[in-house]
Amino acid sequence: MSTEDPRELIGTAPAAEEKALEGALRPKALDDFVGQQKVRHQLSLVLQSSKLRETAADHVLLSGPPGLGKTTLAMIIAAEMSAPLRITSGPAIQHAGDLAAILSSLTEGEVLFIDEIHRMSRPAEEMLYMAMEDFRVDIIVGKGAGATSIPLELPRFTLVGATTRAGLLPGPLRDRFGFTGHLEYYTPEELQQVLRRSAGMLDMNVTTEGFVEISTRSRGTPRIANRLLRRVRDWALVHEVDEVDRTTAAQALDTYEVDALGLDRLDRAVLHALCTKFNGGPVGLSTLAILVGEETETVETVAEPYLVREGLLARTPRGRIATTAAWHHLGLTPPDEGGANTPALWANEP
Template sequence: MEAEGIVSAYASDAEHDAEVSVRPKRLADFIAQHRVRDQLDLLLRGAMGRGTPPDHILLSGPPGLGKTTLANIVAAELGVGIRVTSGPAIERSGDLAAIVTSLVEGDVLFIDEIHRIAKPAEELLYSAMEDFRVDVVVGKGPGATAIPLDVEPFTLVGATTRSGLLTGPMRDRFGFVAHLDFYSADDLRTLLHRSARILGVPITEEGAVEIAGRSRGTPRIANRLLRRVRDFAEVRADGVVNLETARAALQVYDVDGLGLDRLDRAVLTALVESFRGGPVGLSTLAVAVGEQPDTVEEVCEPFLVRAGLLARTPRGRVATEAAWRHLGISPPNGTFGSGVNPTPDLFSAEP
């Protein structure tokens, strides 16, 4: 993984095995998301008491906050199997029919990025969710025949990073909808201590606090930074992740005190130095930093906006006063967002 991707909330293919090793297996071990955790506990306990599968569950929120982990926890708490797939992988209704008809009674079907499921498959999913049956069309034209197939009662857990792209009929078929929020710095610190124990990494309280403050409120990023700091500690230090080691390691990986990486700072620098703070269009800004517009919009901007460093306006992107000061440059008079200062502890408040 390149250094500029170290604070991306999206997981690379090579990262999944490392993530699985530190994922909690039970709801009691799941850190943060306290409201969602309590609501899920009630939902699952009620269903188990009645001896029926729980309502279908929709989990929404930014990447890296634990939607996949919660889906696996739901199956573990119910003591049933889980079938995992993703929206882009289901291109035809027949693909979905093959999956749902192979489920055992009570199984959990987890569909990641469910908003990207193909329209024909989505319409087939409606009847599977509501009536536990699907109609498979055999043949074409006037001779086509619909064969009804029964589906064993199951629980669908859908995950989406863009809940606004879900159709109304799809959203209405979920009995429980939860939104996952960014983690506080305290929750990330607790998570880092837990991950360090599992990975066998000696870590001090100060080291955990330093990494948590640069993790952008995202547990996936926190665990990734922990692994990179571990590498640094084992190669260039005494193997212990302390304050000095964490700071030195994150400096090597170009992650600053706010959690900004090379690309984040390049966006802010281009806005401030090349465009005098903006406003500037997304495409022009992307060209200035040598990236695709989608990368700037989906990877960089969400965190920069939350941190109060960048603003989206009808005329384009604007660097706030906090962005100028973060780059060590005095902002001119009338800079957007006067009086807003960045803080390393952006996520200190409890959700």
């Protein structure tokens, strides 16, 4: 049995040792990017227009859950524009001076990618307004009455911002992006296309049924799909399996405690606690976190979003409740009609 934490498999943040492999699996052109049909088409028009006008593309904001390809699209934008790419992140820009240092070193047409842009400091955000709109920044030298402002002209550049929480971006910053694209979760069929491409690059022999099995456990996220594919590859190599079929894929992913719906140990622990300890709920978040031995933030940000999306858990003002589907997934019999977990208590809740 592997000792690898299953949460690293279904988590959306790539581990350090996985980054090189994930980078190799990233598509390098917009035509090779699978899924996100509307965003791809709209972005293609923006890039083609800028190339015809021979100018830097409009600023681009990409929003959506982690692992869906925002960073990959930023790299593709730079490649399509034949421009260099500068990568940084919102948490790394905590002072206006940090941003000024980056902006002042940009070259004409360069693409600046800021991941988790909603986590930038407010002073840096305010400096970014003028840089995006007028391509200049004012550098303040000195303090108090002796402070002076030195205007610094910037070359035309393209800012690509990525965020998992678009609602946290201030309106003035959102309005300065010329194009905004929201990435949606992938369908199993789209994930199978991603897996086929990745399997070819990893020199894996996988049947159609094997791809289906992996895609249904991937939470609609390409990053997770590629990660699970690599773990299936490891399992197949160790067990000397030449062809990965449905049975092989299922056995490999069961080893890593990723079940048929893509739930891991934490997800199942949350549902099991709700159903067996509290008859389906409602249960407060802090109580639930204590029951599964995790921090409240871990339960709320790691387990809950997917459980809610799959209709296995609901959040109400009184607490978390397990739905009938959760009982069935755990192989348990739900309470009689009118029990605490029936839709009557939560169907009309926000």
